Amino acid sequence: MPSKLHVVALISGGKDSLFSILHCLKNGHDVVALANLHPSQTAPATGHGLAAEGDDVNSFMYQTVGHSIIPLYEHALRLPLYRQPILGHAVITDKDYHHPLDTPAPGCVSVSTPSSAPRQVDAAAASAKDTAAKLAASAASATCEIANTAGNDSALRRQDHRQADEASVLPAPAESAGDDTADETESLFPLLRKVLAAHPDVNAVCTGAILSTYQRTRVESVCARLGLVPLGYLWQYPSLPPYADAALLRDMNAVFQDARIIKVASGGIDAGFLWQNVADQKTIEKLRRAAARFGGEGAVLGEGGEFETVAVDGPGCVWKGGRIEVDVDEEAVVGEGGSAVVRFKDARVVEKAPCEDRGLENLRTPDLFDVEFEELGRELLLSGPGIAADITNKSIDRSLANAPNPPLQSLSFHSTLHGATLTVSNITAPLTNNERLPPTSQLEVIKSYLLTLLSTHSANPSHITSTTLLLRSMSLFTLINPIYGTLFTSAPNPPARVTIACGSSLPPGIDVSLSCTVDLPHLQPNNMKNDGHTLRRGLHVQSRSYWAPANIGPYSQAIAVPAAASAAGSNVVEIVHLAGQIPLVPASMEMVRAADAAAFGAGEGDDFGVQTVLALQHLWRVGRAMGVRWWVCGTAFLSASESREEGEGRARLAREAWRGIHVRLRAKEENDGEDEGDVDVWDLKFGNRGTGGVPAVEGDGRVKLPNFEGVRLEAGHGEEDVLAPPCLVAEVLELPRAADIEWTSPGLTNCEDAVLRKLKDDKTGLVVHETKAAGGMVSFYAAGVVDEGQLWDLEEVLHSAEVPVDGRVYTVYTAIPFPQEWLDGSKPLVVPCSRVWGPEGTEVAAAIAVRYCKKSDSS
Structure with missing residues (x-):
């Protein structure tokens, strides 16, 4: 049985962050607390009333419109709420986020790993230093071995972090008051640390990210440093059965979640949508028509910033304390470019009216398998x-x-450079005085040699696009993976990785072998953007979802680089290197x-x-x-x-x-x-459940x-x-x-x-x-x-x-x-x-x- 997680829900008040709580419960987890980041000048709420709304912060990362409602969720959901002001601004604006302290989480190690494993790794690494240094000098004859296993997740991934004082080991740059130089993402760090201080059993964070890699990678970065499991059950929701943007809204409607549109920022979605229930069938149809004319991917869900919402009611299994009743001004606050915001006058938590309640039994989860x-x-x-x-x-x-299989007697190392691609094959660690090194020492030798080789080509591990890791046994993985992970701490999106165990098919004395491809964009000017950034793209999803397995280890699901010399542009053909895919739910x-x-x-x-x-x-x-x-x-x-x-x-x-x-x-x-134009996917597959019969x-x-x-x-x-x-x-x-x-x-x-x-x-x-x-x-x-x-x-x-x-x-x-x-x-x-x-x-x-x-x- 899957292990139960103790979850803190990161909420903005919007439809998605509240709906994700329901999916946490559906998957058997306990939600024990709420967490929220708000504009730094927010005045506190008094009693159960409305806090001063103040200005909506122009944040790349956090929804702040409607933040005055947030204190009411503590009463409405009967969960403790922890808040933190947003400090700094969007310093790192790349889609993929990486913090200097990002390291592979201890949870990359299997749940069954003994607590002494990290010490064993450290000891092996230390003992191999001298050997690695000597062998790196004789690079031409060096060979190596490596280990890797995909996808081990663990509810115990925070165990190592909790043995130390987090304040000293894991500093949070954004925690300093008035620090406007920090990235706003880092405000999440002290917030979650505050939650952990009050709830030591918390080991996971849920968010409502659907299509935003920008938001997802930032939450995952902070979770990795705190050893928390990120949960993103809404991730890529429109690409899951029944493959419709509006399916998420219909699922909200089916469980009676009521989320109101409080801000519009698109000419196609105007002020007439304000304070409409986004999950109401009539609103859904109006949004679909507007998105068809003016919107892009995810516009029906507001993923492009077309609109923002605030949830005011939902199923009783989440909304245990009542619903939020809001008094709104008849006149909206109109801004530039067709934007408009609801003006709140007052809000309170009130008892839910006795009526039919829909809970987990009515919550649809996407089918495990696509139709085909x-x-x-x-x-x-x-x-x-x-x-x-x-x-x-x-x-x-x-x-x-x-026919019997004669064993290979050796693996020959090769390194070739062609154009902007360096190919490194079969790095293994040779015997020392005719004695085989321990597997961890072999990997230290391999690592040292690889770093030396990369430096001769003016490259570093962030240029590696894919690796193939061969082990003698998968039992070696928990010792070797942390060492492997230290190669990829300086940039987001580590290389895609395929890992297998070859057993006795490997040559005698060899427990680990590493091969990789390396993209050298400085050798191919057309593979660079005008701003000097490489055209390399990556996908590294570390959150659990219904979409595909999370990659919590130091490897991406995929890395793409230009396939051949061609002018940089949207139509350049890329080779996409994919990690090995195993059948995890x-x-x-x-x-x-x-x-x-x-x-x-x-x-x-x-x-x-x-x-x-x-x-x-x-x-x-x-x-x-x-x-x-x-x-x-x-x-x-x-x-x-x-x-x-x-x-x-x-x-x-x-x-x-x-x-x-x-x-x-x-x-x-x-x-x-x-x-x-004739196919009705939702109707054929799901029979319009929860849609009011409207096709x-x-x-x-x-x-x-x-x-x-x-x-x-x-x-x-x-x-x-x-x-x-x-x-x-x-x-x-x-x-x-x-x-x-x-x-x-x-x-x-x-x-x-x-x-x-x-x-x-x-x-x-x-x-x-x-x-x-x-x-x-x-x-x-x-x-x-x-x-x-x-x-x-x-x-x-x-x-x-x-x-x-x-x-x-x-x-x-x-x-x-x-x-x-x-x-x-x-x-x-x-x-x-x-x-x-x-x-x-x-x-x-x-x-x-x-x-x-x-x-x-x-x-």
Whole structure:
């Protein structure tokens, strides 16, 4: 069962922050206190009356209009309220926030980690210092290993912080009175510390952020420093079923939450909306019409600042003390540009009228699975037994079926620079006096060497876009992850990360291996904005939500960088590096079970199928949030199976899931084109529950992924081929959180001219899948080889396709050792596996992915 959290609700008085409290309760948590930041000149309230409203602060971060109502929530909700003045202003105006004290929270360590673990890490780090320094000097021969596991969340993540005096260990710059140089975000720090002093059991903070990365990352920054779990159950709500902006307002209506519009700031949403209940069906329809004419994304919800609200009533399970009754002036305060604000005359908490009350039982939570993935799951589970049987006959290379896997004897380190991209592969820590270093010491050596290497290229860890971390065992993660995290403390959005445990497939003496890609924008002027900032984009969501798993560790869900030399602009094609996605239920951060997928008929024994579908959905949701339009090559990592037959069935099911979702989405795109404007998603799926029977005609506004209109098949493909990227499957020992499957794939944004071809070697039958995009500036290749001889056949095919040797970046998933001559020439990132299946669906000795980007004349 998910652990219960003790939550402080950060409230502004608006509809979303109050509604998020209801979702905390729905997820089994206790809300024990309220917290609010207000303008520094606010006069205190007297009794249960209205405080002086004063001026609305022009804050980038906090809603302050209506702040005079805030003291009444303590009585209305029967929860203690803690307040703090907003000091400073928006000093850091970047969308993503980073504070110098931001560090990976102790909660990145598993709940079961003994309290001595941090001391063990420190001791290991200290003992490795001398070794690391010596080996860093001989960089050419240095090799290394690293560990990483995705998504461990913990209600105990604050334990280390509480052992020290927070006032001295965690200073809050904004706490100094009158400090106008501090960022206003930091006002949240002393507020939450005040709450913790009064409620030591508090271990989580909930907010109402929906689409604002600006707000979310600032709250997450403060939570990380205090070891608190951020809860953002409304995050990306419009992109969840039923995929409509107004769905959130309808959900509020269904539980009788009453939130009034108190400020408008848009020409389309005028003063006529003031003091209307935003969740009333008539108001929703008026907002939708106005947003259609004048608004952008999220305008129906006021996400662009179109309007602000104040909640005055709601379900009795939250509003235990009564509702707020407000007397408002008939004349609004009119400002510039069409803005207008309600003028409060008085307000009080009054007893709620006896009537039908709606609470948690009427609160809709978004379905775990998107419609297309629910349908995919149903289809896969129905055909599951057939898949397992069919693979035995069709997809195994019999020469490999019972072949023993000789272990790799070493991992060769390689570092290559092409254009503005530095590729670093297979860093491991060598034996010292023929003795293997402890895993933590190995990582210290790796870290020291990597920092030295980066400095030679005028770079630092903030330039790393993605990492691949190989462990001998996932049991090493809790010791190694804190050391890994110290690499990424100087900037927001650490690199995306894929982590697997390879067991005995790793060479003897090696417990950790690290590979990474590094973006060097100073070598590519077109990859810089006019203000000198890099074009790199990141997505690092650390809050629990219904959307996708939170990444509380030192890794982002995704990092995007320009794919090739091109003029900077909105249409530049980017490569999006995604973290490995495992099948955690986002709201609880627990591993999904078959029981969670009753919607598509999952039952006992269907855990792997359910995990496959959910992890794949996570990949899609992150990809859509980053604007991915086409996947390059899907890779499914599988944990070790109990038998070869089970492994074969799992590999087949993973490939069918990859193929099936592309087939399903292609059909959906074609149907949408025929029936555009006729689909009522909310009505079809939810039957207008809570809408008063008024139809809600809204289409699916999610990013099209894949964007089939921008892709075409060419030479080598037959009529039976599906328009889908290749898919590789690799079986390893273990995956993070004991998951059965982990999905990842590079993605492309602004992909409007991709061409897919099959290149064939007529002599050996080797098939190489090619994807070209950005006018041929970037290309990708995938193939499976049955023996080392086909490595040279692959080189011949690439040569015939006129892919220059300089600039090729290889990733090899292999169950066999490779000839050193080929390794020295191709310089691949090597992922040792127990079994591998190539893009044709057959078991192979190794699967190879190759990336090539043309470099500009200026790089």
